[in-house]
Amino acid sequence: MNTKLRYLFVFVLALSVAIVGCQSTDDEPAPAEELAETVPAEEVAPAEEVEPVTLRFMFPEGAGRGPGFDSAIAAYEELNPHITIETESIPFGEYGGLLPVQFAGDSPADVALVDSSAVISYAYNGAIVALGDIFNQSDVDDFLPSLVDQSTYEGQMYGAPFFISTQGVFYNTDMFAAAGIDPPTSVEEAWTWPEFVENVSRVVESAESDDVWGLVFLSNPPGSISWSLPVIRSNGEPGSNTFMALSADGTEVSGYLDTPEAMEAYQFWQDLYVEHGLAPQGDVPDAFGNGQAATMISFSAWGSVLNNVFPDLNWDIMPIPYLETHIVHASHFMPTVAAKSDYQEEAKAFVQFLSSTEGFMAYYDVTSDMPARISLLNGLEEFQVRPLSIFKDELLTVAHAAPGGPGGAIYGDIVGSLLVDIAQGADIEAAVDAAVTELDAQLTQFK
Amino acid sequence: MDIKRPSAHAIEQYRSALLLSVPALVGLAVFWYMPTIQAVVLGFQDYNLMSGSQAWTGVENFQTAATDPLLRLTFLNTVVYFLMEVPLQMALALALALLVRRGPAWLRTVILVPTVTSMVVVSVIWGLMYHPNSGLINSLLGSVGVAPQPFLTSAQQAMPSIALLMIWKNVGFSMLFFLAGLVSIPGNYYEAAETDGANSAQLFRYITLPLLRGTVVFLLITNTVTAFKVFTPIFLITEGGPINATRVVVLYIFENAFRFNKMGYAAAISVLLALFLLIISVYSLRVSRTK
Numbered sequence: 001m002n003t004k005l006r007y008l009f010v011f012v013l014a015l016s017v018a019i020v021g022c023q024s025t026d027d028e029p030a031p032a033e034e035l036a037e038t039v040p041a042e043e044v045a046p047a048e049e050v051e052p053v054t055l056r057f058m059f060p061e062g063a064g065r066g067p068g069f070d071s072a073i074a075a076y077e078e079l080n081p082h083i084t085i086e087t088e089s090i091p092f093g094e095y096g097g098l099l100p101v102q103f104a105g106d107s108p109a110d111v112a113l114v115d116s117s118a119v120i121s122y123a124y125n126g127a128i129v130a131l132g133d134i135f136n137q138s139d140v141d142d143f144l145p146s147l148v149d150q151s152t153y154e155g156q157m158y159g160a161p162f163f164i165s166t167q168g169v170f171y172n173t174d175m176f177a178a179a180g181i182d183p184p185t186s187v188e189e190a191w192t193w194p195e196f197v198e199n200v201s202r203v204v205e206s207a208e209s210d211d212v213w214g215l216v217f218l219s220n221p222p223g224s225i226s227w228s229l230p231v232i233r234s235n236g237e238p239g240s241n242t243f244m245a246l247s248a249d250g251t252e253v254s255g256y257l258d259t260p261e262a263m264e265a266y267q268f269w270q271d272l273y274v275e276h277g278l279a280p281q282g283d284v285p286d287a288f289g290n291g292q293a294a295t296m297i298s299f300s301a302w303g304s305v306l307n308n309v310f311p312d313l314n315w316d317i318m319p320i321p322y323l324e325t326h327i328v329h330a331s332h333f334m335p336t337v338a339a340k341s342d343y344q345e346e347a348k349a350f351v352q353f354l355s356s357t358e359g360f361m362a363y364y365d366v367t368s369d370m371p372a373r374i375s376l377l378n379g380l381e382e383f384q385v386r387p388l389s390i391f392k393d394e395l396l397t398v399a400h401a402a403p404g405g406p407g408g409a410i411y412g413d414i415v416g417s418l419l420v421d422i423a424q425g426a427d428i429e430a431a432v433d434a435a436v437t438e439l440d441a442q443l444t445q446f447k
Numbered sequence: 448m449d450i451k452r453p454s455a456h457a458i459e460q461y462r463s464a465l466l467l468s469v470p471a472l473v474g475l476a477v478f479w480y481m482p483t484i485q486a487v488v489l490g491f492q493d494y495n496l497m498s499g500s501q502a503w504t505g506v507e508n509f510q511t512a513a514t515d516p517l518l519r520l521t522f523l524n525t526v527v528y529f530l531m532e533v534p535l536q537m538a539l540a541l542a543l544a545l546l547v548r549r550g551p552a553w554l555r556t557v558i559l560v561p562t563v564t565s566m567v568v569v570s571v572i573w574g575l576m577y578h579p580n581s582g583l584i585n586s587l588l589g590s591v592g593v594a595p596q597p598f599l600t601s602a603q604q605a606m607p608s609i610a611l612l613m614i615w616k617n618v619g620f621s622m623l624f625f626l627a628g629l630v631s632i633p634g635n636y637y638e639a640a641e642t643d644g645a646n647s648a649q650l651f652r653y654i655t656l657p658l659l660r661g662t663v664v665f666l667l668i669t670n671t672v673t674a675f676k677v678f679t680p681i682f683l684i685t686e687g688g689p690i691n692a693t694r695v696v697v698l699y700i701f702e703n704a705f706r707f708n709k710m711g712y713a714a715a716i717s718v719l720l721a722l723f724l725l726i727i728s729v730y731s732l733r734v735s736r737t738k
Binding site: 097100101103104122125126127280281282283284339409410413417420421424425426427430431434438441442 | 495496497498499500517578579580581582597600601602686687688689690691704705706707708710
């Protein structure tokens, strides 16, 4: 290649890079604030004249969640032909770790489900925007108050109440019948944890196979405090530090997570795995569906999964056991809008639709999660009768929000790991001491 | 003084070389030097990655690092991991290199397979093999009457279990370099020594080892740097547990950046780690040269 040709080649290369760079800048959509300034909301052109918009919607995989959202999205896209929604379904176990990385990047999903206990944390860090203006007072009055509380930061709602979850114990009716044990059928009759251990141990002993676990969770041991922390909190009196598990301002755990009652409960939690050997210390896929577990703690939509995937399994639901005070966590993922989204208004409109009766019903037609609207909760036939009425009754009588606040995500992370370590046989005092020391240090930043 | 001027042809060659290096230099600047400079700058800031807000904090992050007990703990854990992994891995690699030097080619391939396998895949598979209730290793132990071992769930066993996994993964890479080093030793050295009556141990002690010094230093530096940057298997298998037993420095950097939202502090620790590794590398090179 002669010299001139080489120079020409380098020049063309440099010019191409410059042109591509300029073009990509020009193609970037205008920020939502700029759009809002130039095009008032009430003057938005009819759908057929509006620029097409593609929104990205990220959520963790879960019982029928993908098909449920596909159904809701289809309904929304039919109403809004210029909007296309692309879903990003992330394995449940990886979601908690991926979400902050997503928000930290330059192009997070426009709409993402955030665990209700972490909504305020993401709002505090500026990762998500306030949604308050998309709900009127009648909407807010219809949402379950605990969800409104968990999503409200400095007077503004940052998460849209969509569904809610409490925990119930799914049990294999054939195994329990073979052992001659009748589980409780109402919240008032719920077993204590020692009663649960005693009865389920008998079920396991009388099972036909030697390879049957007494209790499994969605992941084992559960990493999310939604599942594990109620066991610890239930060993405290209502309003006590053990029951609260975090100071009222959300900045201190010393004196809350390490009370004598809490230490006693950690020991019980460890015994469940180590001494009684009732629960596995690592994952056993589909153990309950395959008849390898007598009980499974899960949420209401799990029933539709069992019916679809394991149609031959006979199951029922009993309320969650407790140590001293009956408690379940009322929480769930909430749709939120990313602060870095280029389409905040469109994303908010989609979130508003999801939280509407119409949006939820499009989802509910496919999977039976519990609605966050009281009107729907009292209106849907399925939740008025057993077995799913157990969830509704728990929700209305013994449900409490998981500890949260600005440090909710950090709290959930560290306490979740603590309970996994304890279940796997760690020295309880050392593990609690390490977690409390680290949490107190981390939560100081929110004082 | 008469200075010989380079010919027009030579100048033209230099210019061409420079021009052809531009893409590589741009790549280095964009993907290597700029992020490094950015990390150093971030180390002096309080940077909220989620909202993008930044504030200068001077040396505060570095002062915090100096008194952070968790950083001290994670650094000690990393040193323990390094001591468990690197010496054993290099000794094993040298032994394998001596073994396969005249062995069949397929044996080298077998030993190299873990090296070219994705770290994520290896981590997931070993995580399953270490499963406390139904893992392959515990099943094998059970078949010979040994009780199930809490490989990943015991604070005492978790780090050795991770180190074992990484030795298996990395030994092929080191073996490859030792093989290259062995091939480069002239055969007549051995012949002369054998004529003088040297036995196998003496051949190894007085010929092989000294002539492999360059390879050993290179592998020691690269393996040390790799060991201090260990992250993937720990992130995927133990997440630093149980009770911080496998919490290493890079995992702590990741946690500060993405879980605790302290990007500035994470950057400050990264800078300190890079400086530490730089000092170790320079020291190793100097020691090898003086000897």
